[in-house]
Amino acid sequence: MTSNNHRFPRAPYALLTLGTILLLTGSYLGLFVAPPEHFMGDVQRIMYVHVPTAWNALLAMTFALFCAIAFLFRGGDFKWDARMEAAIEVGVLLAFLLCCQGAIWAKPTWGVWWDWDPRLTTTAVLLFAFIGILALRRFVDDPVRRGTWSAVATIIAYADVPIVYYSVTWWNSLHQLQSSPATVSKSFHLPLRMNAFAILFLMTGFIMLRARLASLRLEHELAPPPSHELDAVGELA
């Protein structure tokens, strides 16, 4: 906890602005400039946000894992706890958006909102696992326990991802292969890359802001009660 927290956070806002501009430009290019895809037509244009969201959701969760390990094995620095909380929250948001976008895409393409496909199901399982960790954080008042337990739960939940993925793959499969600049035609590259960086910037900005909020809250939690409250207690006694 440094006085850093109380200065106006310039970097995250700059990232958010940059991200928004990039996202708008990339989406404009994706929606109006890039050619329609041969088989799926205009529906495919959701790829320009869907695929970057997927990458960044995974990135946010991986960052949460990194923070969890750092918190557990680097002497419990609350900087990492705040970052972990922020990364989990932003990751949950992105995973939720991912499921929504996937459903919007799946309805006209597959004819159903939801399918028990490995990646879809893994995302949903990951989403619920991380929501569970956020709930755990709400119910534990002691900051040390909260940090340690949610770090442990994050590591355990993350270890589950490959197992869920393989189990569901054996069970059922329908999703098309991952899209990346290597698998799609050149004319789709620019908006895809642009949006990937846009969401990366937005994600980083949000995580930084949210981590700042978390450490401010913690600082408030750990601070001794202000003197007038102590006086009130004294009067009661």
Added chain:
Amino acid sequence: MIEALRKELLLQWRTRAQATAVFVFGATSLLLFSFAIGPNASALRQHAAGFLWLALLLSSTLTLAETFHAEMEHRALEGLLLLPTSPRAIYYGKAIANWLQLALLGIALVPITVVLYDAGTPQLGSLILIILLGTAGISAPGTLYSAMTSQTTRGKQMLLPLLLFPLIVPVLLAAARATSLIILGDPMAQGASWLRLLAAFDAIYWSLCGLLFDRVVEE
């Protein structure tokens, strides 16, 4: 660790009324699932394996939630941690005790499933193996999460399933598939790969949770 296990088993034996209650709960949920499907014998038989594992999963939260009940009274957990053993021994003692209890519960629920859903099978040995592997997968993370949730002041009942259920999706999936293959026949011989998946899950979580447990209980 053997001592810790012996203590847990003794404790479970002395509170066996609770295990009976959990069994009745599991049996009741099996009965309820059949009402949700309707009296369609073939559909019931089709879904029998899934229902068996759902019933086991739901009952397991009751058993797991009680794991640290005795330790929470009079702050006995601190006393246990002061003993010259590692917390890991306490964890494995409790996890194995939970495992045995859940496996027994699972085996006890099999006859109910057979009667209610007409899901008989001659391969009892494989069925017991699946139940052992599946309940091991529930018990390892369940015991660890129970250590967390029983120390929280609020939301004890809610948090355990909230944390545990998403995690054990692969266990439920693999165990239910393997059981289903045993009941309905396994022409493609897929059962073994599901068992391997369960074994892999067990190996990962029995070691990972044991490693992380001392972080959860340390002050």
